[in-house]
Amino acid sequence: MTFLGVLWFALVGVLLAGYALFDGFDLGVGALYPFLGKSDEDKQVMRASIGPVWDGNEVWLLTGGGAIFAAFPAVYATVFSGFYLALMLVLFALIFRAVSFEFHAHDEAWRGLWDWAFFLGSALPSLLFGVAAGNIVRGVPIDTAGEFTGNFFTLLNPYALVLGVLGLAMFLWQGSAWLAMKSEGGLYDRAVRTRSLWAWIFVVMVLVAAAATFVFVPRAASQIMTSPIAWLFLVLLVVSMGWGRFAHGGEDLHSWYAASLSPLALIGLWAMSIFPRLVPALGDDALSLTIANSASSQLTLTVMTIIAVIGVPLVLFYFFLVYRIFAGKVRLGGEGY
Amino acid sequence: MDVVALAKLQFAFTVAYHFLFVPLSIGLGLVVVLFERRFYKSGKPQDQAATELWIKIFAATFAIGVATGITMEFAFGTNWATYSRFVGDIFGAPLAAEGLFAFFLESTFLGVLLFGRGRVSNKFYYVSTWLVWLGSMLSALWIIIANSWMQTPAGFKIVQTASGPKAELTDFFAAGFNPSMLPRYFHTVNSLLITGGFVAAAIGAYYLRKGVSKEFGRAAVSIGLSIAAIFSILMIVSGHFQAVSVVENQPTKVAAMEGHWETGPIPIGVVGWVDVANKTTKAFEIPGVTSFLASGSFKTPYPGLNDFKAEDLPPIQVTYQTYHWMILVFGVLILVSCLLWYLNRRGVVEKTPWMLTLLIWIWVLPEIGIQLGWATAEIGRQPWIVWGQLRTVDAISKSVPAYQIALTLTMFVVIYALLFVGWWRVVSGLIKRGPVLPAGSGEQAAAAAAKV
Numbered sequence: 001m002t003f004l005g006v007l008w009f010a011l012v013g014v015l016l017a018g019y020a021l022f023d024g025f026d027l028g029v030g031a032l033y034p035f036l037g038k039s040d041e042d043k044q045v046m047r048a049s050i051g052p053v054w055d056g057n058e059v060w061l062l063t064g065g066g067a068i069f070a071a072f073p074a075v076y077a078t079v080f081s082g083f084y085l086a087l088m089l090v091l092f093a094l095i096f097r098a099v100s101f102e103f104h105a106h107d108e109a110w111r112g113l114w115d116w117a118f119f120l121g122s123a124l125p126s127l128l129f130g131v132a133a134g135n136i137v138r139g140v141p142i143d144t145a146g147e148f149t150g151n152f153f154t155l156l157n158p159y160a161l162v163l164g165v166l167g168l169a170m171f172l173w174q175g176s177a178w179l180a181m182k183s184e185g186g187l188y189d190r191a192v193r194t195r196s197l198w199a200w201i202f203v204v205m206v207l208v209a210a211a212a213t214f215v216f217v218p219r220a221a222s223q224i225m226t227s228p229i230a231w232l233f234l235v236l237l238v239v240s241m242g243w244g245r246f247a248h249g250g251e252d253l254h255s256w257y258a259a260s261l262s263p264l265a266l267i268g269l270w271a272m273s274i275f276p277r278l279v280p281a282l283g284d285d286a287l288s289l290t291i292a293n294s295a296s297s298q299l300t301l302t303v304m305t306i307i308a309v310i311g312v313p314l315v316l317f318y319f320f321l322v323y324r325i326f327a328g329k330v331r332l333g334g335e336g337y
Numbered sequence: 338m339d340v341v342a343l344a345k346l347q348f349a350f351t352v353a354y355h356f357l358f359v360p361l362s363i364g365l366g367l368v369v370v371l372f373e374r375r376f377y378k379s380g381k382p383q384d385q386a387a388t389e390l391w392i393k394i395f396a397a398t399f400a401i402g403v404a405t406g407i408t409m410e411f412a413f414g415t416n417w418a419t420y421s422r423f424v425g426d427i428f429g430a431p432l433a434a435e436g437l438f439a440f441f442l443e444s445t446f447l448g449v450l451l452f453g454r455g456r457v458s459n460k461f462y463y464v465s466t467w468l469v470w471l472g473s474m475l476s477a478l479w480i481i482i483a484n485s486w487m488q489t490p491a492g493f494k495i496v497q498t499a500s501g502p503k504a505e506l507t508d509f510f511a512a513g514f515n516p517s518m519l520p521r522y523f524h525t526v527n528s529l530l531i532t533g534g535f536v537a538a539a540i541g542a543y544y545l546r547k548g549v550s551k552e553f554g555r556a557a558v559s560i561g562l563s564i565a566a567i568f569s570i571l572m573i574v575s576g577h578f579q580a581v582s583v584v585e586n587q588p589t590k591v592a593a594m595e596g597h598w599e600t601g602p603i604p605i606g607v608v609g610w611v612d613v614a615n616k617t618t619k620a621f622e623i624p625g626v627t628s629f630l631a632s633g634s635f636k637t638p639y640p641g642l643n644d645f646k647a648e649d650l651p652p653i654q655v656t657y658q659t660y661h662w663m664i665l666v667f668g669v670l671i672l673v674s675c676l677l678w679y680l681n682r683r684g685v686v687e688k689t690p691w692m693l694t695l696l697i698w699i700w701v702l703p704e705i706g707i708q709l710g711w712a713t714a715e716i717g718r719q720p721w722i723v724w725g726q727l728r729t730v731d732a733i734s735k736s737v738p739a740y741q742i743a744l745t746l747t748m749f750v751v752i753y754a755l756l757f758v759g760w761w762r763v764v765s766g767l768i769k770r771g772p773v774l775p776a777g778s779g780e781q782a783a784a785a786a787a788k789v
Binding site: 048051052053055056058059062063065066067068069070071072073074076077078079080081082084085087088091092094095096098099101102103105106107109110113114144145146147148149293296297299300303304307308311312314315318319322325326331 | 393396397400401403404405407408410411413414415416418419421422424425426427428429430432433434435436437438440441442444445446447448449451452453455456457499500501503505506507509734735736737741744745748752756759760762763766767
């Protein structure tokens, strides 16, 4: 295990955390779409609230996937082929979601279809990303060649489903916090109530997930309890939930900030629960895919580090720029969707 | 069908479909830039309406390109896991860089184009059109670096691991600037821009034919034909260098492309038929021209198909036909674009209905030509997935059963067909509605705003 290997373990975590933070809230808005969008205008505000940013947000996932491919090819190969049907389901959902915005905007007759595409395309990944993360923590059956030996139903175990619901609750919390920041009137009131509801459900799910980890995956639990870095993430999680609870009306921006700390904390905990493995093997830990046995060459990791050092600040700079341009409540009238 | 055949079919279908939309979005990206430049200089509301129509068409097309592009990024891992393990050390980096340097750029600034008109200055907006287009051109660069490495791998060594051999990077610049990368990039991007030009001209011609929004129609035809003509002429150069690169690096591919059986100078065929069973090629061809173009002498001999083992050869007939029909298609496009560009300058095109009808439909040809070109490149590369290093049959995912690939392939066909219908409805609807004057500049605007 080399320094660059560990660095890229951390950087993949950063990219996935970026995805959970940024796409998390817009997936949440999509999953809440039919429930909070009572009128056409509400729905329009909901779509417009994420309209300018959702596509850039999704790039965190693509870049994260690319980074796993580049830095840990064996992990990319094993997980993507092993989780085949589940990933295809996520893929089809993301495909429908990606076209739903533009197709909805310019095709009145088919609006109902693209409404559904937006909702299901958001709700399904919101649940499945957590399920995937849960399976990684729990470990997956792999053989000596690093090939996945389970099937689709291997992935639907109670522990993974608990993490699926945890992820869903988090995205819905993030989504309603975002929407409260962007909306007014009746939609705003509903968003605030939903934010409070899902913040609570999230807190409950955190406790359930913690208990489930102690019961089903003691290895991960003890690894978190004994790692100082994991404790930092635990503190961050508590701060996020506490700040989320106590930030009230007029502090919608703070509420969203608070909700946005949770994905960072959870991805951090997730990473620390498996480190230095990337894919723990179920049963025999010697078969696990680790930083040491699956990282790319030093030269490739060096090149990738240079690419990241140039690219990441650039991306953060114009993300900052664009979020500032579109800050504040949604203004309808002529523009966009 | 077995796993390999199904995986190949799924990749061929999804990538070919994806590449119907890539030329449109990269080509139209330039059209958006040029139209926004007009508005930036003139400040006229009708010029703003013109760019806004292009941006809407671009965004609908871009969305389907993004959607079908995610499939491709997943596909290496889902269907080609052994390939991914083999090439990951080299192939992954350009994919990650594509996300970081290209996708973020185009997606973020497309948000500005779609929603930012009232929020940013005209200059910022104009710069954003450039950044979106630049992002898409960079994305093409990274993916072609990756693709070219599969065709002409360089800057690596093979090492043995527990899960089989893999390619390990030894020289980043040698791998990135591998022998076929630059010719392939210019050749590909060139064809995309030709498509964009013809599509712009087609939409313009539609208005001129119908006699509505004529000022916009004229601008679109003139800008579209200029793009198409300029890049068609450059195509002669970039196509030449691409062909030379194949002759120099991929002897079995060029032998299949020209149906060249015995060692000797390679001719250039116009049309023909390869009789694979009798190992001959019947063609209308000019002897020695391919040799001349590649080496400067009509006499330079190159090995023929008979000189290679049968298991190292690609499907010959398909490679031959796709290559020659690609050349014929682009040959026609070079003539048409230059001729119509000239006639349009003289004001003839607008007054000649059949020319407008031709313009409305001819954009389909570059789309077909591009598909044929990719088929030549990728089928001609067979039986290798990485030239000379890894065979396609050895590259699949071992943990995925055939029925799952068949199932997802069926899903792709159904979903992609639905997307195509959805896209066609949206784009044709936008074109029928035409450029809409922006809010605050007239009654149409108020009506349009109420409709959104």
